[in-house]
Amino acid sequence: MFTFLGGVILLIIGYFTYGKFVEKVFGPKQERSTPAFTHKDGVDYLPMSEKKNSLIQLLNIAGVGPIFGPIMGALYGPVAFVWIVIGCIFAGAVHDYLTGMISIRNRGAHLPELAGKFLGKFMKHVVNGFAVLLLLLVGTVFVTAPAGLLNNLLGDWSSMGMILGVIFVYYVLATLLPVDKIIGRFYPIFGALLLISAVGVGGALIFTGAPIPELSFSNFHPDNAPIFPLLFLTISCGALSGFHATQTPIISRTTQNESQGRKIFYGMMITEGVIAMIWAAAAMSLFDGPVGLNEILATGGTGLVVSEVSTAMLGAIGGTLAVLGVIILPITSGDTAFRSARMIIADYLKISQKKIASRLWIAVPLFIISFALTKIDFTLLWRYFSWANQSTAVIALWVAAMYLFIAKKNYWIAMIPGVFMTMATSTYILNAPIGFGINLTTSYILAAIITVAITVIFFVAAKKARNSDIELDEDITKVA
Template sequence: MVTFLLSIVILIIGYFTYGKVVERIFGVKDERSTPAYSMSDGVDYVPMGTKKNSMIQLLNIAGVGPIFGPIMGALYGPVAFLWIVLGSIFAGAVHDYLTGMISIRNRGAHLPELAGKFLGKTMKHVVNAFSILLLVLVGTVFVTAPATLIADLTPGWIGLGVIIAAIFVYYIVATLLPIDKIIGRLYPYFGALLLISAVGVGAGLVITGADIPEVTLTNLHPAGTAIFPLLFLTISCGALSGFHATQSPIISRTTQKEKQGRKIFYGMMILEAIIAMIWAAAAMSLFEPGELNAILNDAGPAAVVSEVSTLMLGAFGGTLAILGVIVLPITSGDTAFRSARMIIADYINVKQMKISSRLWIAIPLFVISVALTQIDFNLLWRYFSWANQSTAMIALWVGAMYLALQRKNHWIASIPAVFMTMVTFTYILSAPIGFGLSMNISYTGAAIITVVCIFAFIISLKKRLNTDTEIQVDDDLPQTA
């Protein structure tokens, strides 16, 4: 219990201390006009207040990831707490803040465009493909997961296929309509339900004196699965998630002032980490690793959510908690498809004022996603985890290059970028969905690739600093009075 409570305190302190450090290094300019005003179109570029933007950002980034991921990560034991706390403060929140703020400085650009600008034109095409893959996988995962939970709440009332269809209908509407019509109006209520759910489970742990294990580096995974690299892919949302880099630009187009960025981007990542801590602690305290592993293999993380909610809060409170969990994936799935539409539109330079332009881009995405719902959830999650953290790696390198070109402290982004480069390449070299190599060969190969990436970063940086007479990292926008 001490580790759990101390972790929550450290996360909050991290927001007020390291969050300010990151903000100071970036250098906010409140007098600078944001895209919400300079590019207002009534669809995606719409000025909204800090509270509304913060809640939308939280719901955008907090899908089932900060719940399902920590529950599966709980198999490793309390070492998972360390990754959630340290990963969130020094990597995840930095990642979210930089992608959001750099996007604000570049007309609300999405990650592929930013990667092209700061890492080279080839990376624009690579990251565009990666982002679309990730977002379609996210949208699909965030259809099947809430549909399963709803089906558990309504046994025999509604078929699973009907629930999936209803979620897709909502996704289509939320993807096509202006952001302030559906998302801007419903998310505050969804957010309240989410917070009630998380606070309820967290308070239940404290009040009942749950036997939450104290921190240890011992690997408790019943299958003996190595902590590195799998823990860092299993727990992504809640610590560090590339999916967030696809979501922050949505809010960069609705943010009124740069000063609001720390609360919206850095702060909401910290709040997501607190949610992740609560669910990881609940899974560890209520189930032995072997028992938890059996439930996950038999019925998946949704079954753990249902059991934890009912055990901690009773039938009525448990139902509210499950509804809060259902809200998370639905409010990330809709913006996943919205973000995919925006990225494709930017890539092929199609304006989005007309609904017909939005429609012909969005419909093929939903057709592909419907087909993917027929694939096993666990397989989808493995591909999602790899694509997700690979995107985070790229976004961190973008942030590092942005800061380095301004001769600012790029280490706040480049150090976690190096770490995640090692993580993602170790995984893809060793995993069955990748090359299936032995761990020793995978470690060696990943280390070589990581060193190559470091040298490529240094060479590219020196070349640009030496050859560019005027390095433009921000687009010129009209200044506010």
């Protein structure tokens, strides 16, 4: 229990200390006008309140990742808490804040455009394709995951096909309509349900004195899976997630003032970390250790774990509400995944999104492809999603490091987690069966060589970029 509570307290302290430090490094300017005003189009660019933006950002970034990931990460024992806390404070929240703020400074640009500007035009094309692929995987995963949970909840009253159809219809509307019509209107309500369910499970863990294990490096994964790199890809959204870099521009285009960035971007990632801690703790405490958890995961997957935890902690009615809160998470990230994909493609092809017809012909092919992907095994999709997700985080961190290097600011806050995750993602794809299948020792060596090479290339390119005439920020008229 002490490891769990201490981790939650450290996350909160991290927001007020390291979060403030990162904000000072970046240097938000309250007098600058934001894209919500300078590019207002009534569809994607429009000002919304700080409270509304914060809740939307939380729901955008918090898909099944901060629940399903920590549940699977709980197989490693309390060392999962360490990664959630350290990763969230020093990597994930930094990643979210910097990508959000750099996007604000560049008219709400998405990651592919930022990569093109700061890492070279070739990277724009690479990241564009990579980001759209990631968002398609996310959208598909976040259709099948909540559909499965709803199907379990409703039992004989529903069919999987019907539920999938309803979710897809909702996604189409949320993707096409102006951001304030569905997302801006309903997300605050969904956010309240999410927070209530998380607080309910967390409170029950504390007041019932659940046997949450303390930190010990003697805990091992039941299948002897190595902590590095697997833990750092298994727990992504609760610690560090490249998916967030695709979501922050949605809110970068609705943020009223740069001074709101720390609460919206850094703060909501910390909140997601707390949610991840709660579900990791619940998974560790209720199933007689990693072996028992592994057995229930093999029997009914993470969805069954969610249902068992919710019912055990909160009873039948409270458990149902908690499951609904969990169902909302992927749905409210899946819709914005497709919305982000539409925006990225529109920006890439330079197509105005004011007319619904322009939005429609971009969105329809995305949904057709996603529907086809729902026929693929969920577990396989999740493995590819995990690697693509963390690789996107690596790209975003290198973009942020380049921005800060050119600006002659403390680029180490982005570069250190960027180097670490470059090593982790490289090791994973070299070793994993879905990658090259190389033995682990050789994968470590090759990944280290790749990481050093990328770091050297970064410094060469960064010094050249600092001496060039690259404009860090779009020239925006100041607020009168």
